[in-house]
Amino acid sequence: MQGNQAMAEGAFYAGARFYAGYPITPSSEIAEECSRKMPQMGGVFMQMEDEIASMAAIIGASLAGAKSFTATSGPGFSLMQENLGLAVMGEVPCVVINVQRSGPSTGLATKPAQSDVMQLRWGRHGDQMVIALSPASVSECFSLTVTAFNFAEKFRVPVILAPDEVIGHLRENVRIPAPGELEVIDRKKPSGPPEKYKPFAADADGVAPLAAYGSDYIFHVSSSMHGPDGYSNNNPANAAWRVDQLHRKIERHREEIVLTKTFDTEDADILLIAFGATTRASRAAALELRKQGIRAGVLQLITLWPFADQEVAALGQRARTVIVTEMNYSGQVAGEVRKVLGAAADIRQVNKYNGQIITPQDILEVIR
Amino acid sequence: MWCPGCGIGVMLGALLRSFEELGYDCRDTVVVTGIGCTGKSDDYLVTHALHTTHGRALAYATGIKAFNPKLKVVVIMGDGDSVTIGGNHFLHAARRNMDLTAIIINNFNYGMTGGQFSGTTPSGAITQTSFYGNPERGIDICALAEVAGANYVARGTPYHVWELKTNIQEALSKKGFSVVEIYSPCPTHFGKNNQMKETRQMLHWLKEKGLPVKDYNRLEPSQKEGCFAVGKLVDRDEPDFNTRYEAVRARAMAPKGLRNGDTQ
Numbered sequence: 001m002q003g004n005q006a007m008a009e010g011a012f013y014a015g016a017r018f019y020a021g022y023p024i025t026p027s028s029e030i031a032e033e034c035s036r037k038m039p040q041m042g043g044v045f046m047q048m049e050d051e052i053a054s055m056a057a058i059i060g061a062s063l064a065g066a067k068s069f070t071a072t073s074g075p076g077f078s079l080m081q082e083n084l085g086l087a088v089m090g091e092v093p094c095v096v097i098n099v100q101r102s103g104p105s106t107g108l109a110t111k112p113a114q115s116d117v118m119q120l121r122w123g124r125h126g127d128q129m130v131i132a133l134s135p136a137s138v139s140e141c142f143s144l145t146v147t148a149f150n151f152a153e154k155f156r157v158p159v160i161l162a163p164d165e166v167i168g169h170l171r172e173n174v175r176i177p178a179p180g181e182l183e184v185i186d187r188k189k190p191s192g193p194p195e196k197y198k199p200f201a202a203d204a205d206g207v208a209p210l211a212a213y214g215s216d217y218i219f220h221v222s223s224s225m226h227g228p229d230g231y232s233n234n235n236p237a238n239a240a241w242r243v244d245q246l247h248r249k250i251e252r253h254r255e256e257i258v259l260t261k262t263f264d265t266e267d268a269d270i271l272l273i274a275f276g277a278t279t280r281a282s283r284a285a286a287l288e289l290r291k292q293g294i295r296a297g298v299l300q301l302i303t304l305w306p307f308a309d310q311e312v313a314a315l316g317q318r319a320r321t322v323i324v325t326e327m328n329y330s331g332q333v334a335g336e337v338r339k340v341l342g343a344a345a346d347i348r349q350v351n352k353y354n355g356q357i358i359t360p361q362d363i364l365e366v367i368r
Numbered sequence: 369m370w371c372p373g374c375g376i377g378v379m380l381g382a383l384l385r386s387f388e389e390l391g392y393d394c395r396d397t398v399v400v401t402g403i404g405c406t407g408k409s410d411d412y413l414v415t416h417a418l419h420t421t422h423g424r425a426l427a428y429a430t431g432i433k434a435f436n437p438k439l440k441v442v443v444i445m446g447d448g449d450s451v452t453i454g455g456n457h458f459l460h461a462a463r464r465n466m467d468l469t470a471i472i473i474n475n476f477n478y479g480m481t482g483g484q485f486s487g488t489t490p491s492g493a494i495t496q497t498s499f500y501g502n503p504e505r506g507i508d509i510c511a512l513a514e515v516a517g518a519n520y521v522a523r524g525t526p527y528h529v530w531e532l533k534t535n536i537q538e539a540l541s542k543k544g545f546s547v548v549e550i551y552s553p554c555p556t557h558f559g560k561n562n563q564m565k566e567t568r569q570m571l572h573w574l575k576e577k578g579l580p581v582k583d584y585n586r587l588e589p590s591q592k593e594g595c596f597a598v599g600k601l602v603d604r605d606e607p608d609f610n611t612r613y614e615a616v617r618a619r620a621m622a623p624k625g626l627r628n629g630d631t632q
Contacts, residue, residue: 018435039620044434049460053427060431213398213416214439222419232411
């Protein structure tokens, strides 16, 4: 199965029944899969007029009670940013898949890149926090899509799943879990008297229950600053409370959200930090180094945002050399690693930004 | 609320009276708004509501309606939302024939941001960003809705209050994409530079130039200059998106071999 197909299957497994998108390479297979399967499952597939509308439609559908998602790539993801901001502000669960491709602009439209890391985090105006995940195998494409929906539903947030083109188009064997095998989380619904319902009054876990349009719990969602009842509220104290809450509901669940994998890191003198397709080259390079008697290990960042600062600190401070591998020029993850480990640490970068993937040889070269 | 003389309040009153007379229930009614003066409307409602980004209200509403066809979804927009920044969504909501009712206040400028020209500002009009006269032409929202495929199109004004309510009720009752455009030249910004500084001047203009559709259609082309038709302009019954999508679902769920073609 292909990575893109596995993400569509993961979405169906998680209960997604609404997809809206606009075709773009290298993500179009996700839309094609949805156009075939959604109507069979009683769900909705919509091909919208652009990515702006796609993002808007999945938010609308989510508020009507759907688990909804869209998929795109660089240029389309740029267009989604404004309405993605509404999903943050309105606390609307949904999943956005950005199969990362080369840029800037149209770039090498069919070639891979990992250069949207900062756009995932900071692409929208205004202060906010998002969750972003990145799979490194077709199997993770499936399982992390389920995880993405679970985070979206549990924390009432948009979650971004950001594979690179290599992973999106990779074909591997995948075992699809039986129903019930993986946990599937549904959003908290309100209870109690409908007239008392406030869609932005958070429970003790920092997350407010979310009703669906059409239920007895009548509610307002607004892109503008709003109070707990969803109606406009320009009071400075209220604005501060909202921005706090949008950040804190993610920060307080950091342990659950920040996912990493480690390979041979217990005694690693050389720590390779990677995500997505570069994880695979990094593992091959680390195994090669072990053969040469050099203690090397790999830290795979599954959650890109919030950043795995504690995990990077724990392993990075023990290592003599840290190598960050990523398909971009600017070292978007390397910069975060530097923030954690400090300027004095021996941090080396392997960057490739010509549309070609990083090979184990590329990594071995910076160690020689 | 809104500036003295603004037609948004009249529109909202007509809409709410329509809801009441048609027996709408807050629980299955969703009002979606955009950005600008009309975008404030949802704050005065107790229905389900979604206040969205500029120009995108129809795309949000499309998602709501496509997922839950039982909901009655009304979209309140201005001329900026509907046919300027949001023009593409307007075309495609009409082309899909989404079962939505679009209520559009056309005040011929961006009122909220201080009176700049919009996609409906007439050629030559003075605004904050067309100080020497608008070099561009204004778009005809109703004509656009008609060619793009809306099932119902009407134009009203805050002067023709009762006719407006009738048109809104017809639009709400119509399955498929329905549009009610309401001419309401912004007295605060557009009006002050274009001979409609006072509300009564605006109302006079609406009364003098706004002609019932039948009367307007009888005029010679030269006589139509400066006038506009008020009332129902388009009324047809093409199947809406959800009806067509149900047929797609039925084909998708049918046994293999029956899925394609119309022979089943």
